[in-house]
Amino acid sequence: MRRLRTAFQVLVVAAVAVTGVRHALGWSMTTIEKYCPFGGLETAYALVTRQKFTCAAGELNLALFLALILLTLLARKAFCGWVCPLGAVLEWWGRLGRRWLRFSSFDGWWRPSDRTRKVLQTVLRSVVLAAVLAATWATGELVFRGYDPYYILFSAHGHDVMFWSYFILGGLLALGLAMPMAWCKYLCPLGAALWPASKPGLLRLRRSPDHCTECGACDDACPQSLPVSSVMEVRSGECTLCFECTAACPVAGALELRAPGGKP
Amino acid sequence: MRVPPWTVPLLVLLCAALGLAGARFLVRPSVVLDLAQAPSDADLRTTVLVVGGLFCVDTAERAAGQLDGLPGVVRFTAYASRNRAEVLYDPAVATAETIRKAIEGPVYDKETGEFLFGLYRVVEADGVKYSAP
Known part of the structure; x- marks a missing residue:
């Protein structure tokens, strides 16, 4: 990506x-x-x-x-x-x-x-x-x-x-x-x-606490300096969905793109 | 609901295409100037020009001024963002060529009292290309 x-x-x-x-x-x-x-x-x-x-x-x-x-x-x-x-x-x-x-x-x-x-x-x-x-x-x-x-x-x-x-x-x-x-x-x-x-944008990145090791790599990788590792969902109106955080994340599945509805 | 990441670039492309395609439904003229009353029995024609130097409302109004007083010219409509002008004229009095020459002619600058040359160049008239912009 x-x-x-x-x-x-x-x-x-x-x-x-x-x-x-x-x-x-x-x-x-x-x-x-x-x-x-x-x-x-x-x-x-x-x-x-x-x-x-x-x-x-x-x-x-x-x-x-x-x-x-x-x-x-x-x-x-x-x-x-x-x-x-x-x-x-x-x-x-x-x-x-x-x-x-x-x-x-x-x-x-x-x-x-x-x-x-x-x-x-x-x-x-x-x-x-x-x-x-x-x-x-x-x-x-x-x-x-x-x-x-x-x-x-x-x-x-x-x-x-x-x-x-x-x-x-x-x-x-x-x-x-x-x-x-x-x-x-x-x-x-x-x-x-x-x-x-x-701010109310449909797509958002969700952090899975089961997978996340809270290493903070996503925070450092975010060009907008968003505190990704300290929220469950990135609901900030500043998120550009650039996927730098998912690329930096060492654990697969810890950060995923989500839309409202369907299975959690 | 889980969404694949490629959804984002796909949405970007779709919205870009929507914007580019949707522009045609929002077309509005920058300047519309009625320059003369047409005779009731006149068989009016429109010449469509692409004009180098016509790129904003000011330059469109100034280009309209070039046709002010030109016999046979009835209406000047400009679409500045498309560098385009449509001139309604009476072919019994004026020709597309005289209109083109009038637009390309020297422009009188009211502020300095000087004539400016080469401000406008018709690069296309009724689909026929004249010169590079």
Whole structure:
């Protein structure tokens, strides 16, 4: 499953990078924004109030956002772990940071309590989401572009990317070394928008106390730093169903994917 | 109920396909501009253009401005996310070629008072490709 997920990530990253470069070179009119589901959320207000899309956002953004909500209701934040190209790059970067700086887990240099992490995630990401949506809806422009690490990274110096945009990207990469996947965990506005759909998500990982040795390997392997070994079921809205925990688990059958209903 | 792990990538693919296929049901124009009243007996035609440089609401409105005052042009409809414009015109007065040339012509920038050249390029008209974007 790890190889399959990596293949998904590599394919998406390559496709987005090629799209960005082709557009920058003038070989194609397709921009990387065209397939961004967050654009669907950004344009939703304009569509409801003015029956028009915002700026360069269009029907594909909206359709992909609606499909993403459906996916999240079924498989939690599988998008983040399997599809998001920025999430993939930051995960690979975070792994590099873990190896270089010899961190035992994806927490990095700072290991907050579960409660502190939840509060920080909720507050910081909600603030970013509210600011982006308020600015977009007030101006009718995709004002987040110049600050959006996804756009800065993959657009090959696209429209609205300024020199200071690279400082933002550089800062996030530096932060991502010390605190792997800090953007995804604490700042991503799409992550905040998906949380209400992800929390009641249908699929979840269940830990079998009969098999589990409580070695904690799953906790260290989780890119989202979830305390897998201390819960019976991973019901967190942050779980990306990446199966890193099941791959790290030394006992077969200790962690399994479950859906409600049927035999326990 | 136990679920095989491959369910997750399968759901990802299904939802991606659903999103890509479902977009066609959500198509809305970015700009619709009625430029002139058509004569009641006119046999109007539509030319469908794919325009390089038309990628957002602002650029679509500016492209519509290129046709403002062009005789025979009745309505301009733009789909910015698809770089697409549909122009309703009276073939007795205007031609698809004059519309194409008007869109590609110099654009007057109200803020600077200058003319901007090469802002728009029609890369496809009614299914016929003209040039690379």
